[in-house]
Ligand code: SF4
């Protein structure tokens with residue numbers, strides 16, 4: 001607390017700069033008073049040194065941007081642990097490289113643009129998310145390029161946190177896919193705790209047609225003992241992480257439930273499709289809980305979130321079954337990201353009293 | 365018929381820590397100060413003209429400021445003594461400057477002769493309103509709107525419900541809580557006068573369920589009284605800002621006050637419990653509004669609820685409570701959500717001062733909006749605070765108006781919840797002011 005006490009009024013002023021200047025009457029009541037004696041002036045000055053004049057509300061909730069970001073990172077540790085368990089320690093290096101590259105890029109871009117670099121955790125989160133949607137064997141230099149692209153282009157080129165239209169991690173992955181399709185879509189069989197990543201074709205292959213023995217397959221899908229991207233395979237780990245985010249109120253249920261629900265429902269009525277398989281295999285789970293729920297790139301109202309979730313589900317299934325791409329999650333969320341401003345515009349909340357106002361004007 | 369209705373609650377609002385540390389502290393009268401400073405304007409409305417000048421001897425309860433305007437409330441001397449000067453201070457509810465008269469006490473606290481109505485129970489509505497106005501009574505919850513105006517709605521507005529506001533949803537503040545516990549009879553009697561003036565069919569008392577003892581106490585008083593049997597107590601889930609007028613009306617009656625409208629537009633008048641007590645004191649004891657209950661809390665050595673003469677400098681209150689804690693660096697008039705920060709210890713308690721909160725706080729840095737939606741989720745007016753902020757920041761005030769910025773009640777829930785620490789209310793105020801300016805220029 002000592003730091004804060006020492007903060008001079010000037011520093012305090014900068015902290016609140018914009019609004020304070022525009023509401024002078026409220027911000028500085030004493031200025032207008034004319035202290036009679038010189039003594040009074042020095043006393044007023046002493047008081048001014050001591051007291052903080054901030055605007056109401058004077059309380060702030062516990063949640064801050066960086067706390068939220070690190071909580072999401074913490075929730076992602078479950079899928080990360082599963083990735084290490086199933087794909088070996090190389091997974092850890094992928095995560096580390098992605099995070100370090102992301103943070104370093106953010107720092108560099110902020111420096112170049114002459115903006116303050118705030119360690120708000122958003123770059124750490126982007127790096128980790130990107131790592132978790134990459135295949136376990138991707139060369140580390142490609143991982144770094146993906147992370148740099150995520151931050152420099154997808155996030156900072158749009159203005160930084162809060163202004164980006166697309167989910168940075170997904171943008172980075174899409175970029176890597178566009179450059180090195182084969183490397184980014186190779187599926188690797190889980191190899192356990194080892195440093196050697198062995199590229200082995202899995203029975204899953206690249207199609208979403210379930211094999212005959214579905215019993216053990218479901219179980220393996222649930223645990224994550226299956227080929228796929230690092231953090232996407234273990235449904236169990238994702239559910240634990242996502243459950244934590246729901247419990248502490250960082251995400252709401254609207255997007256995950258509508259997204260997964262739409263995928264399940266659509267594949268249920270689609271002839272020849274297996275809904276359980278569609279929901280658990282591939283990136284739907286991780287996407288629904290951790291990607292589609294990204295604040296900045298998803299709609300802000302509840303209605304908007306529901307539309308967004310349904311849209312993601314629809315596009316995912318259509319791409320998977322009818323499209324030429326092996327997986328539709330990344331594409332669907334990016335597409336819905338692009339539609340988010342539009343959704344936001346048409347799902348504004350109706351303020352209290354609007355109803356009675358409309359009624360009154362139609363009567364009158 | 366039950367006196368206590370079912371527990372209800374607002375759907376939106378912020379979960380703010382209550383911190384009501386003085387809830388169990390009985391109201392103590394603060395020793396009379398040597399000097400009081402009486403601002404001519406302590407309410408929302410026209411400023412009073414001083415009726416006394418330097419050197420005039422005044423008695424406690426003597427009217428020393430008055431205005432001819434309808435929306436105003438006179439001010440009274442709160443000590444006997446001599447007018448010793450005057451200056452200019454800010455009026456907390458409006459943020460405008462107002463003249464003051466300072467009174468130096470003669471130590472005797474001699475009162476003016478109080479005229480008590482012979483038969484208070486059979487007063488005419490006109491007489492009640494006149495007495496309330498003469499006593500200078502204003503909304504004691506903080507907004508300080510002249511009470512007599514609320515008691516005489518225009519003829520075309522039929523008032524069918526009166527709500528007594530005992531929510532006290534602001535954290536830390538316990539003045540109304542203690543008033544309900546210690547002056548319950550007076551509150552009910554004042555409410556009965558309000559009923560007489562407005563003749564509504566229903567009378568509700570809204571109290572948050574963190575004040576169960578107050579609910580039970582009033583329930584018992586009502587069941588024993590001969591006039592209040594049809595008053596209904598509505599327990600409300602504790603959540604900020606349930607005590608905001610429009611929210612309270614929505615929760616209790618399910619009615620939406622139209623945008624830009626007043627509670628009376630939907631047939632409702634809301635009064636604060638402190639106001640009801642002041643009305644009782646005027647009608648039955650002849651006393652004008654010269655004192656009020658103030659919670660002094662936060663980083664003071666002994667937080668207390670005090671009965672304070674209006675005009676008493678904050679210094680006296682804080683010193684009586686043992687002084688400030690080491691490191692305290694913020695003084696707030698009112699609660700932490702809507703109160704105004706102050707640093708002048710000679711600033712007086714005014715009619716609307718419910719709380720003096722001393723705090724240790726740190727400046728926060730504003731970051732960019734991350735569209736988390738928290739502000740939307742808590743806004744009792746179902747606005748989109750983040751959007752309003754964006755409009756205000758970019759100077760698109762017309763867009764802000766179309767997004768109903770003027771419907772904001774400045775409760776602060778949004779800025780409380782915002783993880784990016786955006787002073788949303790400040791931006792909204794800027795937009796509102798700008799819109800008023802534009803209207804004036806047209
Ligand atoms: S926008 Fe206004 S009414 Fe809504 S939460 Fe913010 S301050 Fe309160």
Ligand code: SF4
Nearest residue numbers: 733734736737739782
């Ligand atoms: S709470 Fe703050 S960060 Fe979240 S949407 Fe509102 S303004 Fe933006």
